[in-house]
Amino acid sequence: MRLPILSCLWALSCTAPAMACELALVLAVDVSGSVDQREYRVQMEGLGAALADSAVTEALVVAEAKVMLLQWTGASRQRVSIPWTHITDFERADALAERVAKTQRVWRNFSTAIGEAVGFSLTHFDAVPECTRRVVDVSGDGYSNEGVPPEEMKAAALRQGVTINGLAIEASEAELTAYYRRNLIVGPGSFAMKADDFEDYPRRIREKLLREITKQVAVLDP
Secondary structure (H helix, E strand, O other), X not given: OOOOHHHHHHHHXXXXXXXXXXXXXXXXXXXXXXXXXXXXXXXXXXXXXXXXOHHHHHHHHHHOOEEEEEEEOOOOXXXXXXXXXXXXXXXXXXXXXXXXXXXXXXOOOOOOOHHHHHHHHHOOHHHOOOOXXXXXXXXXXXXXXXXXXXXXXXXXXXXXXXEEEEEEEOOXXXXXXXXXXXXXXXXXXXXXXXXXXXXXXXXXXXXXXXXXXXXXXXXXXX
């Protein structure tokens, strides 16, 4: 059963006292060699569209969220494409969505280092100590095959009070969601969701963002 979106937003907006930043959210997007250029654009434009969705936008504004976009691939290749952006009004939310959709790819043809992406993300939360909730949103289409294994980053995330969620794109790896659940996700309310393929990604990332931002506890589709 789904929780009504408006109920989630009402509960978030009625929390007292108001907080300067309820959520710090890292959007960590896979740009490894298994993602071709068309699939990359589907990801970025889908993520931009999800951030521009009226329900997602309102949730970000109510939470006064700070959002960062990270591209990641091999062990030594992680880059912040959009630094922490404080979403205090709809204009800033719309501007972030547009920037995300137009973000250019940094790398291609490299390995998949999920643990390294998580570790890199964790180093950036010191810059937003005022945010009461910290989340890394990892999306990808393959198993980690280079660098620190993602399961070894779980303890570090817990020490920092960071929740890690995952969106597994099962275009070529049928058991990727189960892998994410075993080896990646950690923290209070953490979850992994499945996109059947890249074409399914825009729909699923919208659902995932709503669940992360509004702290939904209802179980969504696997």
